[in-house]
Amino acid sequence: MKTNIKICFFADIHYGQHRLRPDKIYADFHKFVYPYLNDELDILCIGGDFFHILLDMSSQYGFYVTLLINELIELAFKHDFYIRVIRGTFSHDRNQSQMFVTLPKYKSIQKDNERIKYFNSLALEYIKKYDLWFLYKPDDINMNNIYSKIYKLLKENSIDKVDIFMNHGYFKHMLPDVIKDKEQSLDYELIKKYIKGVVLNGHVHQPSIYEKVISSGSFERFAFNEEENKGFFIINYNKRTNNIDYKFIINKDALIFKTLDLLDITDEKEILKLYKKYIKQFIGHKDKIFLNILTTNNTLLYVFKKIASEFNLNINITKSANKQNITEIEEIQINTIDLPLLTKDNICDYIHEFVLNKFSIKLYKDEIKKLIA
Numbered sequence: 001m002k003t004n005i006k007i008c009f010f011a012d013i014h015y016g017q018h019r020l021r022p023d024k025i026y027a028d029f030h031k032f033v034y035p036y037l038n039d040e041l042d043i044l045c046i047g048g049d050f051f052h053i054l055l056d057m058s059s060q061y062g063f064y065v066t067l068l069i070n071e072l073i074e075l076a077f078k079h080d081f082y083i084r085v086i087r088g089t090f091s092h093d094r095n096q097s098q099m100f101v102t103l104p105k106y107k108s109i110q111k112d113n114e115r116i117k118y119f120n121s122l123a124l125e126y127i128k129k130y131d132l133w134f135l136y137k138p139d140d141i142n143m144n145n146i147y148s149k150i151y152k153l154l155k156e157n158s159i160d161k162v163d164i165f166m167n168h169g170y171f172k173h174m175l176p177d178v179i180k181d182k183e184q185s186l187d188y189e190l191i192k193k194y195i196k197g198v199v200l201n202g203h204v205h206q207p208s209i210y211e212k213v214i215s216s217g218s219f220e221r222f223a224f225n226e227e228e229n230k231g232f233f234i235i236n237y238n239k240r241t242n243n244i245d246y247k248f249i250i251n252k253d254a255l256i257f258k259t260l261d262l263l264d265i266t267d268e269k270e271i272l273k274l275y276k277k278y279i280k281q282f283i284g285h286k287d288k289i290f291l292n293i294l295t296t297n298n299t300l301l302y303v304f305k306k307i308a309s310e311f312n313l314n315i316n317i318t319k320s321a322n323k324q325n326i327t328e329i330e331e332i333q334i335n336t337i338d339l340p341l342l343t344k345d346n347i348c349d350y351i352h353e354f355v356l357n358k359f360s361i362k363l364y365k366d367e368i369k370k371l372i373a
Helices: 024-036 060-079 096-102 104-109 146-156 188-194 268-282 298-310 347-359 365-372
Strands: 004-010 043-046 082-086 116-119 123-127 132-137 162-168 195-202 208-210 213-215 231-238 244-250 256-261 289-294 315-320
Touching: 004 024, 024 060, 024 231, 024 244, 060 082, 060 096, 060 104, 082 096, 082 132, 082 162, 096 104, 096 116, 116 123, 123 146, 132 146, 146 188, 162 188, 188 195, 195 231, 256 268, 268 298, 289 298, 298 315
Parallel strands: 004 043, 043 082, 082 116, 132 162, 162 195, 195 213, 256 289, 289 315
Antiparallel strands: 004 231, 123 132, 208 213, 231 244
């Protein structure tokens, strides 16, 4: 039986997040994740919030998420690794991650009931193939007496510790000191006595390591307070020594959110020179770029629009005058892409394109003309 267990761990995919094109996550998985889903992998762990909203399965988002899950299932059987999925925050995931065990693709190639499993409640599992004990805790479960519940689960199975604990939620060490009520968060000091190997944690979008708690962060970038690298972890767990080593794999194509601090610069010529130099790094980038300018000079923002247009960039510029409140940004509507001018001659074309992209439905232009006549 294997001593070294190789794990691929990611969380917080948030499929359906409105800032991401439906095909983007799918393409980024192919480029960065799929090369690690090979014969060397033992377990793929998905730590919650695979979905962002309740998806319409006939939409483009629904199409691509179904395609992605089907391919992950195929890879698990092809390369002989297991998949373990937990539910994240209910308002995001709902129970849509059940697709991993209910899609026709899974049912058509399933040989046993061990390959892929989904957990939406506190649960303990023994994986015989790897001689591993797993503990699962999804988000939005009753936290009253949570440590007693975990202790009881372990005792019922005559064990003192698990190898791997997969959680979706906060640990107390992740929260600012100003938050006094931390009752819905786990305390690592109280739970580490039950863990031999590693804690795989989802929910917090910033990746971090705290003792044996590995928080994967989100795979994509969604906001200005998430400007750090995004990606996932490859983890090696030695069952004999209980040691772990890990590598963070960066998603180099994650959406760009950047903050440019110009608060301490008063010379407008110097500001424009810095901005032009800064913006050149994005030339050739195909996705929308989100740029936040820290400045009190509103006039500059309109000049920045002109410079961004010169480089043919699809860029959304916002402003903030306070370094401490970057998440509360005043948005200035100066996107480089202008709204189209609708006329009687082109309105059918725009409606046709919108319906096709939004709902994946073919509505012929003749039908549209009849509807708006």
